[in-house]
Amino acid sequence: MALGTPPHSRKAPAMTVCQWPARYDGPADLADIEAVPLAKRGLPATTYDVLARAAELWPDRTALSVVPDAERWNEHSTVTFGQLRAEVNAAANLLHDLGVRRGGAVGLLSPNCQELVVATIAAETAGTAAPVNPGLKQDHIRELLARSGARVLIAAGPELGPTAWEAALQLARGGAVDAVLALRPTGAADQAPSLPVVEGVLVAYLGEQSRTRPADRFTGTLPVAADLAAVFHTGGTTGVPKLAAHTHANEVANAWMIAANTMLDEDSVVFAALPLFHVNALVVTLLAPLLRGQHVVWAGPDGYREPALYREFWKIVEHFRVAAMSAVPTVYQILAQIQVDADISSMRLAMVGASALPGAVRDAFEGNTGVTLVEGYGLTEATCASVRSFLHHPRPRSIGRRMPYTQIKVVHVEPDGSWTDLSAGEVGLLVIKGPTVFPGYVTGHDAQGPVVDGLGKLVDGWLDTGDLACIDEDGFIQLTGRAKDLIIRGGHNIDPAVIEDALLAHPEVTGAAAVGRPDQHSGEVPVAFVTLAPGATVTGADLQAWAAEHVAESAAAPKAVSILDALPVTAVGKPYKPALRADATRDAVGKALEGVAHINAVEAAVEDGSVVVIVHAERDVDAAAVKSALGVYAIEWRLRVRRS
Numbered sequence: 001m002a003l004g005t006p007p008h009s010r011k012a013p014a015m016t017v018c019q020w021p022a023r024y025d026g027p028a029d030l031a032d033i034e035a036v037p038l039a040k041r042g043l044p045a046t047t048y049d050v051l052a053r054a055a056e057l058w059p060d061r062t063a064l065s066v067v068p069d070a071e072r073w074n075e076h077s078t079v080t081f082g083q084l085r086a087e088v089n090a091a092a093n094l095l096h097d098l099g100v101r102r103g104g105a106v107g108l109l110s111p112n113c114q115e116l117v118v119a120t121i122a123a124e125t126a127g128t129a130a131p132v133n134p135g136l137k138q139d140h141i142r143e144l145l146a147r148s149g150a151r152v153l154i155a156a157g158p159e160l161g162p163t164a165w166e167a168a169l170q171l172a173r174g175g176a177v178d179a180v181l182a183l184r185p186t187g188a189a190d191q192a193p194s195l196p197v198v199e200g201v202l203v204a205y206l207g208e209q210s211r212t213r214p215a216d217r218f219t220g221t222l223p224v225a226a227d228l229a230a231v232f233h234t235g236g237t238t239g240v241p242k243l244a245a246h247t248h249a250n251e252v253a254n255a256w257m258i259a260a261n262t263m264l265d266e267d268s269v270v271f272a273a274l275p276l277f278h279v280n281a282l283v284v285t286l287l288a289p290l291l292r293g294q295h296v297v298w299a300g301p302d303g304y305r306e307p308a309l310y311r312e313f314w315k316i317v318e319h320f321r322v323a324a325m326s327a328v329p330t331v332y333q334i335l336a337q338i339q340v341d342a343d344i345s346s347m348r349l350a351m352v353g354a355s356a357l358p359g360a361v362r363d364a365f366e367g368n369t370g371v372t373l374v375e376g377y378g379l380t381e382a383t384c385a386s387v388r389s390f391l392h393h394p395r396p397r398s399i400g401r402r403m404p405y406t407q408i409k410v411v412h413v414e415p416d417g418s419w420t421d422l423s424a425g426e427v428g429l430l431v432i433k434g435p436t437v438f439p440g441y442v443t444g445h446d447a448q449g450p451v452v453d454g455l456g457k458l459v460d461g462w463l464d465t466g467d468l469a470c471i472d473e474d475g476f477i478q479l480t481g482r483a484k485d486l487i488i489r490g491g492h493n494i495d496p497a498v499i500e501d502a503l504l505a506h507p508e509v510t511g512a513a514a515v516g517r518p519d520q521h522s523g524e525v526p527v528a529f530v531t532l533a534p535g536a537t538v539t540g541a542d543l544q545a546w547a548a549e550h551v552a553e554s555a556a557a558p559k560a561v562s563i564l565d566a567l568p569v570t571a572v573g574k575p576y577k578p579a580l581r582a583d584a585t586r587d588a589v590g591k592a593l594e595g596v597a598h599i600n601a602v603e604a605a606v607e608d609g610s611v612v613v614i615v616h617a618e619r620d621v622d623a624a625a626v627k628s629a630l631g632v633y634a635i636e637w638r639l640r641v642r643r644s
Helices: 027-034 047-057 068-075 081-097 114-124 137-148 163-172 206-210 248-259 279-292 307-320 327-336 359-369 496-504 542-548 577-592 625-632
Strands: 062-066 079-080 105-109 128-131 152-156 179-183 204-205 228-233 243-247 269-272 293-297 322-327 350-354 373-378 385-388 407-415 419-421 428-433 442-444 448-451 462-471 477-482 487-489 492-494 509-519 523-533 562-563 599-607 610-617 636-641
Touching: 027 137, 047 114, 047 248, 047 279, 047 487, 047 625, 062 081, 062 114, 062 636, 081 114, 081 206, 105 114, 105 163, 105 509, 114 128, 114 179, 114 206, 114 228, 114 279, 137 163, 137 204, 137 243, 137 359, 137 442, 163 179, 163 625, 179 206, 179 496, 204 206, 228 248, 228 448, 228 599, 243 248, 248 279, 248 385, 269 307, 269 350, 279 293, 279 322, 279 385, 279 477, 293 307, 307 322, 327 350, 359 373, 407 462, 442 610, 477 577, 487 523, 496 509, 496 523, 496 542, 509 577, 523 542, 577 599, 577 610, 577 625, 610 625, 625 636
Parallel strands: 062 293, 105 128, 105 152, 128 228, 152 179, 179 204, 269 293, 269 322, 322 350, 350 373, 523 562, 610 636
Antiparallel strands: 062 079, 228 243, 243 442, 373 385, 407 419, 407 428, 428 462, 442 448, 462 477, 487 492, 509 523, 599 610
């Protein structure tokens, strides 16, 4: 369907009175919260309305403190809510002058900085924000921008992100965009470097261009709740990711659900270091604090990937009196080993999501800091967070209960594709319905604007999460694995979590991931990859024997355990199993071809989530022998013969 809105005009929003629940810090509070319909909560209609409301309520209160880098954290810049609105107005007016309208998108290609926060909200005000991971390959960046429809690109300038800047220039020179607006590092005081001239393309600094635009209001047509606010790519580093569309209503509703947490108040300070091309950074550490009037401290461009941040982290917490933070398990694994050398009594909780939290990481972090880790669960297709746990109501192995106004159930997928609801305690596909579920993926554009399609993920408003889970009698949810990560051995389904839990129980194992390796007899057999604690002496063979003893069913015992320095993750720290499946597949194919002459190399790549094997060979290779050796595997493979 085409998702767009007819031309409309709207006056500047009147300040809304947002109604908060009296209490939301335990599972029993859901019933009281939902006794008031969401429509009666007085939520702002759009993300711009969220900002406008904050600027009216707290014009002189600090909204952002942005750190240039970890070692210079005490040289941070400070922005009030009133200043933030003015900067967003000016930037949005610039975008409007460049032709950005409701059906148009603005590409954002940059690590975090003060100007990127402004640019993101401005893009959602003038049109649709299209954040892109600057670490993606050039052709993927080009494809994502083309799919979003963005003709204006806001990118890290030469000082802030040389690689992203070069990618932006290549796009401009190739005719992919009409304007490139460069961002400068936070607090940059020196003369900005001159920018190259690209024929037919505006290449300029966002700050310089914005200063000449009105800052007291947005002069274009303001968005409404049903308009698209942003399109986020859904992850992946090899196949081109999908673009999940979010409406303003999606983002505001999810931000309210997060901000309604009564463990934090208006005076609480939030620490942010995840990249703004990820929904967690936008919803959890930007929009939710804007709703509550909370001060957010933003880390430097490299965020949690900057090694120096960990050396300075506890001093930063003490200085700003940080009350809450949001990160992925790998961050807490590192912080668990950093001596607490400051007063961190202000820390109330640390939020963790994006991937399963190993018990060893929880115990080590909480033991080192005294700060409780609070798990959450969500996915881009449901805006951000759909499930949360509670500080004073722990439930072992559970990710928590559903967010307010969100429906969650577990279903069995029948052979004909229909769904059958499952009872409490039964494992099945986790599905979600509610105000945060996205309208679909952007697949193209027509005269009415972006075209969105659920692509099979939406069934009568319910979102197929792709996760396996069970829900107990009290409504607590336990994830058991990814449906697409199931290892199918001779028709027998093996949950990777069974293997991973067994390996994580070993005292020297700090991380584990199990995947299927192609097998000519069973279709797939399980193999595992692990990381070890410093000084560990255990071998892969030792761990294979350990797993065989501790896995409940013999079919799930891994056929091999490989030790890695680090498990592969995406740019935001999520485990990236396709890379491991590729490694396992390459090893299997390599062994299968050992008897075939003139093979030079075997590669395995991930294309759109599937593993593809590429066999490189000399001209004299026996192609029939290759086909015979690989034909027994249910894999896609290609033979590339050297011609000279």
